[in-house]
Amino acid sequence: MEADNAKIFELLGKDQFAKNSNMRLIEAGLGSAIAEMEIDQRHLNGLGSVQGGVLFTLADFVCAAASNSQGKVAVSLDASISFVKAISKGKLTAVASEIYLRRTVAAYKVEIRNEENDLIAVFQSTSYRKEPKQ
Amino acid sequence: MEADNAKIFELLGKDQFAKNSNMRLIEAGLGSAIAEMEIDQRHLNGLGSVQGGVLFTLADFVCAAASNSQGKVAVSLDASISFVKAISKGKLTAVASEIYLRRTVAAYKVEIRNEENDLIAVFQSTSYRKEPKQ
Amino acid sequence: MEADNAKIFELLGKDQFAKNSNMRLIEAGLGSAIAEMEIDQRHLNGLGSVQGGVLFTLADFVCAAASNSQGKVAVSLDASISFVKAISKGKLTAVASEIYLRRTVAAYKVEIRNEENDLIAVFQSTSYRKEPKQ
Amino acid sequence: MEADNAKIFELLGKDQFAKNSNMRLIEAGLGSAIAEMEIDQRHLNGLGSVQGGVLFTLADFVCAAASNSQGKVAVSLDASISFVKAISKGKLTAVASEIYLRRTVAAYKVEIRNEENDLIAVFQSTSYRKEPKQ
Numbered sequence: 001m002e003a004d005n006a007k008i009f010e011l012l013g014k015d016q017f018a019k020n021s022n023m024r025l026i027e028a029g030l031g032s033a034i035a036e037m038e039i040d041q042r043h044l045n046g047l048g049s050v051q052g053g054v055l056f057t058l059a060d061f062v063c064a065a066a067s068n069s070q071g072k073v074a075v076s077l078d079a080s081i082s083f084v085k086a087i088s089k090g091k092l093t094a095v096a097s098e099i100y101l102r103r104t105v106a107a108y109k110v111e112i113r114n115e116e117n118d119l120i121a122v123f124q125s126t127s128y129r130k131e132p133k134q
Numbered sequence: 135m136e137a138d139n140a141k142i143f144e145l146l147g148k149d150q151f152a153k154n155s156n157m158r159l160i161e162a163g164l165g166s167a168i169a170e171m172e173i174d175q176r177h178l179n180g181l182g183s184v185q186g187g188v189l190f191t192l193a194d195f196v197c198a199a200a201s202n203s204q205g206k207v208a209v210s211l212d213a214s215i216s217f218v219k220a221i222s223k224g225k226l227t228a229v230a231s232e233i234y235l236r237r238t239v240a241a242y243k244v245e246i247r248n249e250e251n252d253l254i255a256v257f258q259s260t261s262y263r264k265e266p267k268q
Numbered sequence: 269m270e271a272d273n274a275k276i277f278e279l280l281g282k283d284q285f286a287k288n289s290n291m292r293l294i295e296a297g298l299g300s301a302i303a304e305m306e307i308d309q310r311h312l313n314g315l316g317s318v319q320g321g322v323l324f325t326l327a328d329f330v331c332a333a334a335s336n337s338q339g340k341v342a343v344s345l346d347a348s349i350s351f352v353k354a355i356s357k358g359k360l361t362a363v364a365s366e367i368y369l370r371r372t373v374a375a376y377k378v379e380i381r382n383e384e385n386d387l388i389a390v391f392q393s394t395s396y397r398k399e400p401k402q
Numbered sequence: 403m404e405a406d407n408a409k410i411f412e413l414l415g416k417d418q419f420a421k422n423s424n425m426r427l428i429e430a431g432l433g434s435a436i437a438e439m440e441i442d443q444r445h446l447n448g449l450g451s452v453q454g455g456v457l458f459t460l461a462d463f464v465c466a467a468a469s470n471s472q473g474k475v476a477v478s479l480d481a482s483i484s485f486v487k488a489i490s491k492g493k494l495t496a497v498a499s500e501i502y503l504r505r506t507v508a509a510y511k512v513e514i515r516n517e518e519n520d521l522i523a524v525f526q527s528t529s530y531r532k533e534p535k536q
Contacts, residue, residue, distance in 0.1 A: 351477075
């Protein structure tokens with residue numbers, strides 16, 4: 001089975017929150033995906049660093065691309081994120097990969113890095129895979 | 135000690151990502167805070183539900199108000215969120231409370247509910263409390 | 269529907285790891301449960317405190333009682349724990365309650381307290397609920 | 403700086419809970435460690451699988467070896483674990499590696515695999531690094 005890339009790009013292209021946050025999907029394969037964003041003023045918190053919610057959103061977005069590539073609609077049950085390094089400018093790249101895939105659940109991890117390849121955040125999420133409606 | 139509310143509201147008022155996401159701080163006390171937002175088109179993912187990153191951002195925002203109320207600058211080390219119920223419209227209220235407060239670390243939990251008081255998401259975060267610069 | 273308590277006590281009574289760790293189930297209801305243990309030498313780590321794995325095991329044990337009370341076999345998908353206070357003696361009580369219950373997934377939280385009612389650890393877990401075999 | 407291995411093996415050798423659970427430290431370096439265990443009857447839950455607390459304890463144990471190798475006493479603030487595959491026999495190997503190391507906090511991840519190199523669980527933890535007493 002190959003990932004239906006057009007479908008994944010269409011689904012993620014309708015994500016208004018990611019779009020308004022300047023995030024874009026770059027690649028999507030079976031259980032994997034890459035997304036990126038340029039940091040700008042809109043992403044900063046009161047301390048001048050990228051808000052934790054920005055990093056989580058980028059991770060959740062690329063994770064949704066990876067998890068929805070496996071032939072069923074997948075929704076996140078829970079997620080955890082660890083903030084490795086504060087950052088305030090530059091480009092961020094998020095790479096999602098699959099930890100496991102079962103019939104109705106799956107798990108993914110995401111690493112977010114900057115242009116110097118420094119690790120900025122690590123994310124992990126468990127997804128529920130919906131049975132297609134009859 | 136009382137929370138210096140003006141300072142908290144000023145700090146959180148400078149959070150561009152929360153502001154652009156239509157989130158506002160309503161109350162802040164020592165180790166606690168309340169924030170809210172109205173769901174609109176900008177918050178929806180490709181499936182038409184509120185994006186997980188929106189819920190995380192709201193939780194992180196109200197958590198920052200609670201954690202920064204205790205006299206030191208606090209930054210999140212890690213956080214986890216559990217998505218209880220998908221939602222696509224209405225008003226969300228997030229309430230942060232303190233799990234523990236130590237000299238250099240603290241932990242907070244956040245519950246997000248809709249207008250019917252349904253639980254939408256639960257969030258938990260550990261913060262690092264910076265020593266003031268000499 | 270009432271929880272089939274005899275069945276829950278039987279299932280949890282067969283948990284060798286909890287039994288060898290001196291943990292016992294006290295109560296089990298629909299989506300809730302209480303367990304306890306006396307701390308002794310076998311539970312301590314190299315620093316003389318209760319090992320994190322002891323607290324996790326107690327939480328996981330009481331969570332299994334709560335999650336298996338709802339008529340299906342439930343297994344944990346993931347869990348997170350926050351260590352609130354180091355402890356080295358006395359009795360610990362763990363209380364599990366349900367965050368949500370859906371057809372195939374559910375989530376639970378657990379609070380562990382000592383005899384002085386100090387919070388020792390908080391735990392949260394998402395469970396997968398197996399369909400009964402035909 | 404090299405890890406003071408004798409000190410790490412001594413500290414972890416005093417972990418009664420890990421010892422009683424048949425876990426042993428195999429290697430310890432700066433920010434990394436390997437531990438292993440043979441599954442036996444004492445590790446099984448009521449469903450006949452290795453109890454989640456066993457996997458967490460093994461991960462926490464090897465993580466403590468890695469985090470205490472960096473010259474300060476380190477204690478876990480929080481941890482999350484994802485259960486990838488149920489298992490009931492054989493040997494488990496846990497490998498800990500460092501995600502980041504700062505002056506007073508650090509984070510580690512652990513992968514647990516069986517003899518066939520199947521991933522059994524993934525674990526992540528944030529540690530607090532105590533200042534040495536003056």
